[in-house]
Amino acid sequence: MKKNVSLINEFAVSEVVGAMILILIAIVISVAIYNYVFPLPIPSPEPNTKLMGYVNDNGIAVLEHMGGEPLTAYKIYADGELVYQNYNDSWKISQCINPPLTKLLITDNDKVKIDVYVIYDDGSEHRVFTGILAGKVKLVQPPSYVPLMLISSLNTNTINEDLICYNYTMNPSIDASTYIYNWSVNGNSLTNILMPFDTSSSTNAKDYSGNENIGTVIGPTWINGGRVGGAYQFDGVDDRISIPYCFDGSSIDEITVETWVKTTANSGVIASFDRKSYWELGFMNGKVRWSTTTDTGTKDTIGEISINDGIWHSVAATYYYPTGECTIYVDGKQDFSESGHNPGEFLGVGGPQGSGSIGVGAILSRETVLSTSFETQNEKNSWKPDNETWGGEAGIIQWATLRYDNFNSNWGSYTKGADTYRSSLYKHEGTYSACMRDNSGTSSAITLTNSIDVDTPTYESLKVDFWWMWRGSGWQTGEDWWLLYYNGSAWVTILDINYPSAYGKDVWYHQVVYINESDYQFPSNMRLRFQCDASSDDDNVYLDQIYINATTGCRLDYDFDIRDPTKLTPRTGIYSIGGSGDFDPDYALFNRTGIDISGYKNVNVSVWYSYKSTGSEDKVGLYYRDGSNLVTVFEVLNPDIGVGNQLPWTHVEAQIPDHIDSLVFKFNWSTSSINEYVAIDDLEITGMPLGSGENFSGVIDEFRIYKRVLSSEQIYQNYLCMKDGHSDKSVIVSEETALGNIWKCVVTPNDGIQDDISEESNSIEIIPYSGGG
DSSP states (O other): OOOOOOOEESEEEEOOOOOOHHHHHHHHHHHHHHHHHSOOOOOOOOOOEEEEEEEOTTSOEEEEEEEESOBSSEEEEETTEEEEEESSSOBOTTOEEOOOOSSOOOSTTOEEEEEEEEEOTTSOEEEEEEEEEEOOOOOOOOTTOOOOSEEETTSSOBTTSOEEEEOTTOOOSSOOSEEEEEEEETTEESEEEEEOOOSOOSSEEOOTTSSOOOEEEESOEEESOSSSSOEEEEESSSOEEEEOOOSSSSOBSEEEEEEEEEOOOSSEEEEEEOTTTSEEEEEETTEEEEEEEETTEEEEEEEEEEOOSSSOEEEEEEEETTTTEEEEEETTEEEEEEEOSOTTOOBOOSSOOOOEEESOOOOOOOEEEEEEOOOSHHHHHTEEEOOSEETTEESOOOOEEEEEEOOSSSOTTEEEOTTEEEESSSOSSSSOEEEEESSOGGGGEEEESSOBOOTTTTOOEEEEEEEEEEEOSOOOTTOEEEEEEEOSSOEEEEEEEESSSSOOTTOOEEEEEEEETTTSOOOSSBEEEEEEEOSSTTOEEEEEEEEEEEEOSOOEEEEEEEEOTTTSOOSSSSOEEEEEEEESSOOEEEEEEEEEOTTEEEEEEEEEEEEESOOTTOEEEEEEEETTEEEEEEEESOOOOOTTOBOOOEEEEEEEOTTOOEEEEEEEEEOEEEEEEEEEEEEEEEEEETTTTOOOEEEEEEEEEESSOOOHHHHHHHHHHHTTSOOSEEEEOGGGOOTTOEEEEEEEEEOSSOBOOOEEOOOEEOBOOOOOO
16 A cells, blocks of 8 residues: 655545565565564554545545545544544545635645545554645636535535535625624524624624624624634623523523633633523633523533633533533533533523623622521531640640440449439430439439549549439429539539529430539549439439540630520520630630632621620630631620620621632630630621623633534534634534435625625535445
């Protein structure tokens, strides 16, 4: 086979050359011996194919399969640039291909170098044809000859061919700088809106789709330096082009939005038909954002390729309702795709069908990023103790468990009194709890059997953590139960729960009691006693899961939890969130991290705070982190409200800088007693979505809306046709055609100021492929 034929003529041929028999036999024997001794993979055999290239009477390049094996996967290059490729359909004997060139070959000076490569299964390529095709001056055609504007790539109009519309047959009366192509299939325009922006106008943007969807220019400046012909420059302040509603009915099943943009802005809206009702195409943080809305909500599909580098980029986005697929393309290649909605959902949520805009989105209200009234335990779980330092003091300490009893198998660390027993009917966990009743002194108590040395280990704080419940019909006003602490010389009451109180019967309550060395003597024989002081055997107090913990660290004894009205009246609902403690003089520090605000600007924080029974030495504050700095949302350094009193809920707001992408809160407080409380409630974070309602800054050209989902091949072909600023042809790839389709194209010359008379191409009906030899 000749692999490198170069003929400067109208014809160029590549053919198989027979080899000498003796040389061939020698080669075969040599290869056989080599492979036997050194077995290696045998390279793919070169195809036995004969191609011929020539220029027809219309100046169109033709490649014809003259004989040999069909080519299944191949590429065609013109002057080193890929112009055609195929991976599925065989190129067989007698079939012709017209490589889509940027010029006609009419004179001897019109030349193009054509290379054809076959692609093997392993991805490697092999050249099977090379040649230089040249035109020649043609004889004057007979009067009956009419050159075709619209052809198929094999000149047989079958379903497997591309359709190519040229403008070379036109003879405009103006000095045309661009040609505008309006394709139609079966009499219907392929586009809903076709705006090339080629005509200078400060008032109207013409729609060439034939649907008369004329745009109203409000502010942007027309320039003649677009991607193809003219374009509009948007100032990023108030420029826009208003476009009418251009869809059939109140919903959209399939759509492609396609355009060229050049910008250096971080975010903006390219085009929108009310993001909250239909769709919006824009970009945020330099990446394309395709927002689509159905009855189930709005989905933001975000691309991965940056387009804000100040050079031209082709941007396209599609929505396909059968699968709910949202897809973004940049420069003809798929950038990102995802199932944004449920299969079968249409875009549109009803309501009025307003106009859309190029260059600006709908003015949107704020969106809620996070809103909580702290009504569930999950809200507490979102806050984590701080293991850093703030103000030079530690934010978390370690507790050692000295005793733990759950009474499931026995009395464990405790000695029972005569009026106490283990109950299997009422327990917080497991199988049993401890029950005490009546007021018969130590007979109504459970007491640590063995004392604990809390002096020698130099403990500074003890924490008694347990669950309790009272029930029974004998409880009367003034009756109570206690937690007593033995300090080495006397029993001291450290907890007294009176009846009646905010604690209801038949409800398990979690109780935490702190005993600090600064307030109580820490002996070497410390003991604890739980004791009932009621009036009858029908007055029961149940105890379960009793922890005795100790720490040798700094005294930082806090109780952080969702707060019910028994501790501090919430602003709304049943709970707020906050803490109490006994500090000397450290802070409790809790973080709320990972609040993603990267997709928003003008983020605002709204929160309410209150405190109860605090003193002048106490402190409370909420902060957010900006780099290494803490910025105050609110801070009170002397919340002196007095015992039993609560500050009315106070509202504060803070604006978060736009450069913060992940919001981190710190809730810090210091109170001087475990019966002093601080809390926040009704936290809400809102912001404006990036790009939404934000004007576009830069240049927009070649804006199109299609009433179908273009294939990836068609989007890539559109990119190829315009990427160098040319408009000498337009191509519809075979993936867009179907049997029986009748395709036609109307071509309009334009010189930047006006259009010339449009010409309608010949029609092509797509027919079945009849096969080849």
